[in-house]
Amino acid sequence: MTAWHFFKHLNCTPALQLIRSSAFSLSRYSSSLFFVSIHTTAPDQWPPRAQIKNAHANSSTPSSSSLAVQSMASPVPVPANYVSVLLRCNKDISDMLAEALLSFGASSVTMNEDDVCPGTDEICVSSIFLEGEDINTSISYAADSIGLKEIPRYEVKILEEDDWMKGAQESFHPVEVTEGLWVVPKWTTPPDSQATNVILNPGLAFGTGDHPTTKLCLLLLHDCIKGGEYILDYGTGTGILAIAALKFGASFAVGVDIDSQAIASASQNATLNNIGPDKLQLHLIASQTSSSSRDEWPFSVVEGKNASEIETVTHKEKYDLVIANILLTPLLNLAHQIIFSAKPGAIIGLSGILSEQVENVLQNYSPFLEGIEVSKMDDWACVSGRKRKNIGIC
Amino acid sequence: MAAKEILTRRPVAATIKLTVPAGGARPAPPVGPALGQYRLNLMAFCKDFNARTQKYKPETPMAVSITAFKDNTFEFTVKSPSVTWYLKKAAGIESGSGRPGHVTASTLSLKHVYEIAKVKQNDHYLQNMSLEAITKSIIGTANSMGIQIVRNLD
Numbered sequence: 001m002t003a004w005h006f007f008k009h010l011n012c013t014p015a016l017q018l019i020r021s022s023a024f025s026l027s028r029y030s031s032s033l034f035f036v037s038i039h040t041t042a043p044d045q046w047p048p049r050a051q052i053k054n055a056h057a058n059s060s061t062p063s064s065s066s067l068a069v070q071s072m073a074s075p076v077p078v079p080a081n082y083v084s085v086l087l088r089c090n091k092d093i094s095d096m097l098a099e100a101l102l103s104f105g106a107s108s109v110t111m112n113e114d115d116v117c118p119g120t121d122e123i124c125v126s127s128i129f130l131e132g133e134d135i136n137t138s139i140s141y142a143a144d145s146i147g148l149k150e151i152p153r154y155e156v157k158i159l160e161e162d163d164w165m166k167g168a169q170e171s172f173h174p175v176e177v178t179e180g181l182w183v184v185p186k187w188t189t190p191p192d193s194q195a196t197n198v199i200l201n202p203g204l205a206f207g208t209g210d211h212p213t214t215k216l217c218l219l220l221l222h223d224c225i226k227g228g229e230y231i232l233d234y235g236t237g238t239g240i241l242a243i244a245a246l247k248f249g250a251s252f253a254v255g256v257d258i259d260s261q262a263i264a265s266a267s268q269n270a271t272l273n274n275i276g277p278d279k280l281q282l283h284l285i286a287s288q289t290s291s292s293s294r295d296e297w298p299f300s301v302v303e304g305k306n307a308s309e310i311e312t313v314t315h316k317e318k319y320d321l322v323i324a325n326i327l328l329t330p331l332l333n334l335a336h337q338i339i340f341s342a343k344p345g346a347i348i349g350l351s352g353i354l355s356e357q358v359e360n361v362l363q364n365y366s367p368f369l370e371g372i373e374v375s376k377m378d379d380w381a382c383v384s385g386r387k388r389k390n391i392g393i394c
Numbered sequence: 395m396a397a398k399e400i401l402t403r404r405p406v407a408a409t410i411k412l413t414v415p416a417g418g419a420r421p422a423p424p425v426g427p428a429l430g431q432y433r434l435n436l437m438a439f440c441k442d443f444n445a446r447t448q449k450y451k452p453e454t455p456m457a458v459s460i461t462a463f464k465d466n467t468f469e470f471t472v473k474s475p476s477v478t479w480y481l482k483k484a485a486g487i488e489s490g491s492g493r494p495g496h497v498t499a500s501t502l503s504l505k506h507v508y509e510i511a512k513v514k515q516n517d518h519y520l521q522n523m524s525l526e527a528i529t530k531s532i533i534g535t536a537n538s539m540g541i542q543i544v545r546n547l548d
Contacts, residue, residue, distance in 0.1 A: 082427055098411050102457075108412035108428035113405075128427050164430025171435040171466060204421040206437045213441070328448040329417065354445050380445075 082107070082161070083129045087139070087154040091123045093146060098125060100142035105133045165204070172202060175209040177218045183209030183240065186272055196247050199272045200238050205257075205265035207237035207325075213351040214240060216375050216382035217325050220349045221245050224321060224384075232256070232341055234324035234334065235352070239266030241323050242280055243273050250321070253280050258287040316340060323349040328357045332364050339368045344389040351382040358383060404467070407432055410460040416450035419443040432462040439468065446472060449516060455479075474517055477535045480510045491540020499540040503547040507532050 085106075089097050098109040106127040129135050140151050174184045174191055183198045184190045185208075190197040202208050209215065221241060225231075227249035233242040236255030239262075246253050255266050263284045270280050322342045324331060331338075331350055342348055348369060353361055358374055358381045366372060369385030376382075410432070412424045419425050419440040429436055439460070447456055460470040482488065484506045491499035511528040514520055520528060533543050 082423060102411060102413060107424035108410060110408050110410045110428065110431075112408045128424065130423055159427065161427075164427045166430075170433050202437070204437075206441060208437070210435070211438055211441060327417065327444050329452075352441070352445060357445070357448065 081131055081158050083131075083133075083135065084157045084159050085127045085129060085135055085139070085154050086157070087125045087127065087152045088122045089125060089148075089152045091121050093148070094123050094125055096146045097142060097148075097152075098127075100145045101125075101127050101138065104142045104145070105129065105138040106142075169202070172200075172208050172210070177209050177215050178222060181218065181222060181244070183218075183244075196244075198240060198244050198247065198269075200240060200269050201265070201272060202238045203261060203265040203268070205238045205259065205262040207240035209240060212377035212380040213325050213353075213382065216377055216380065217241050217323055217349055217351050218244055219375070220347075220382060220384055221248060221321070221323065224347050225250050227251075229320035230254075230318060232319040232322045234322065234338060235262075235326035235330070236266050236282065237262050237325075239269045239280070239282065241325065242266070243269060243275060245321070245323075246275055246279050247273070251279070254283065254319075255280065256283045256285050258285055260284055317343045319343060319346060321347045321349070323351075325349075325351040327352050328354075328360060331361060335364050335368075339365075339387060342387045344387055346387050347384060348387060349382060349384040351380070353381055353383070354379055355381045357381075404463040404465065407462045407464045410462060412458055412460075413455045414443060414458050415452070416447035416454040416456050417444050417452045429460070429462075429468075432468075433466045434460075434462055434468050435466075439470070443470070443472065450474060450513070473519075474513060477510065477514065477532050478539060480513070481532070481536050481539060481541055484510065485541055490538075494538055494540035497540055498542050501542045501544055501547065502536065504543060504545055507536070507543055 087097070094111055098111065101109050107130050109125060109127045111123060111125055129138065135156065139154060143151050172185045174182055174188055176182050176191075176195075180192075180195045181198075182190055182192060182195050183200060186199050186201040190199075198209070200208060207214050209218065218241065221244055225245055225248040229245075229250040231242060231245045231250045231253040233239070233245070233253060233255040236242055236257045237259075239255050242253040242255040243266075255263075257263055257266070263282050266282050270276075270282070317340070319341050320343055322338055324334070324338055326334075331353065338348060338350075348365075350361055350365065355376055361383050362372065362374075365383065365385070368388055370388050372383065372385035374381055374383050410428050412428050414425060421436045421440060425440065426436060429439060443456075443458065447454075450456065455475050457473040457475070458470055459473075460468055462468045478490070481502065482490070485500035485502055487500050489499075491497045507529055508525075510532055511525050514528055514532070515523070515525060523531075536543050
């Protein structure tokens with residue numbers, strides 16, 4: 001198998017773009033192209049188990065075997081077409097039909113309120129089927145299973161993936177997180193040019209400044225950063241937290257994520273904000289629970305050219321501030337890594353958790369943190385504290 | 395965007411039903427196409443759904459029902475898989491017995507039932523039922539599928 005080098009190039013060059021797009025059309029269907037080398041150490045060993053591909057942005061000497069596999073603009077290829085089926089059926093049975101369709105191969109079923117046909121008892125039910133499903137069979141089984149005497153008449157529409165992707169991105173507008181701090185889509189001019197503006201093109205990654213957890217973390221960064229800090233952003237998504245931290249005066253930030261979409265989006269956003277590799281580095285890391293049932297890009301890890309370049313990103317006690325806006329389970333699983341990477345006395349911020357999950361996080365982290373504070377917004381919470389100075393690290 | 399009942403009378407645009415693995419919502423099919431066509435905030439849904447399903451075993455297929463409002467906001471409710479799904483999974487079988495009561499498809503212990511009851515208790519519509527009541531109900535379902543429940547499996 002070929003060893004592929006993962007490079008995140010901040011500046012697209014035409015030559016690379018060509019390679020990128022052809023690599024893309026292959027990558028979806030031949031995941032064996034990726035050299036899978038997942039080194040896992042036992043759970044209780046130091047240093048943390050994630051093997052990292054060293055992907056220094058903007059490498060100055062692209063070797064001939066290197067390929068920039070991330071595309072800046074287009075997302076991971078998914079089945080290009082999916083089919084929308086419009087059915088008409090009696091209002092009374094629409095719920096049952098929906099459940100039946102889901103059991104027989106529909107990927108989702110939607111009942112549009114506006115499609116209730118006046119004067120009749122019928123309602124329109126639209127259902128999405130992914131490529132490869134036998135629609136006629138699915139519908140006839142579904143109808144049969146709920147006792148319909150005949151298959152409802154239906155029409156089929158083929159839709160492009162662009163349809164829904166564009167729709168999803170339309171919900172992003174400028175957000176004023178706090179006074180003097182705005183998060184702005186790249187296609188909008190900042191409402192306040194004097195403020196600190198984080199410009200983003202989120203793609204399919206998380207972090208537009210809209211979500212309560214992002215806001216809580218941004219506020220934490222805003223309050224805590226004095227200047228010159230080393231930041232670690234665990235679960236960087238669009239890179240919004242790392243980029244904002246740098247704008248607040250931090251000297252260096254590292255963003256890690258298990259999703260290649262996120263790293264692609266983050267590196268593009270770094271460029272949008274004129275942040276170079278000397279200030280921000282992004283790393284794609286292996287998921288600890290990589291599930292084989294996933295349809296997408298497997299979480300494969302690529303070995304770098306030099307063994308010495310493979311260092312775990314979460315260096316021992318290197319960071320002045322570690323922020324992790326992910327989910328409860330990864331926060332608990334990664335507790336050791338997160339604490340480990342922070343300097344004694346460093347600030348650690350944890351979010352992506354619901355208020356009801358705070359207790360669980362506190363139980364796991366309070367042995368290591370002091371001065372713990374919990375901030376909340378809507379149903380969401382952010383737990384922050386300083387790493388205790390005298391932890392016995394084994 | 396909270397997983398609660400509809401408290402306000404905002405005009406509803408559509409009701410979307412789909413199945414998403416617990417903790418595994420991504421901006422890709424099935425979630426992407428279903429939500430994108432109503433201009434809903436995909437990433438917010440994924441974050442919300444994933445956070446609320448952290449307590450379930452990863453990849454458990456959750457039944458989600460999303461109410462999309464005309465102003466592009468949404469609410470959703472989540473249901474864990476049916477009891478029959480859990481029973482089949484615990485017993486390692488594809489389907490129940492063709493002749494329940496006469497032919498046993500498989501056997502499970504009371505401990506299995508108890509574990510399932512604990513998971514189902516998380517479901518919103520079962521929150522008022524006692525664990526004992528849920529357990530009895532599961533045993534009933536198991537019997538109707540031809541799955542025998544015994545005290546201990548040795």
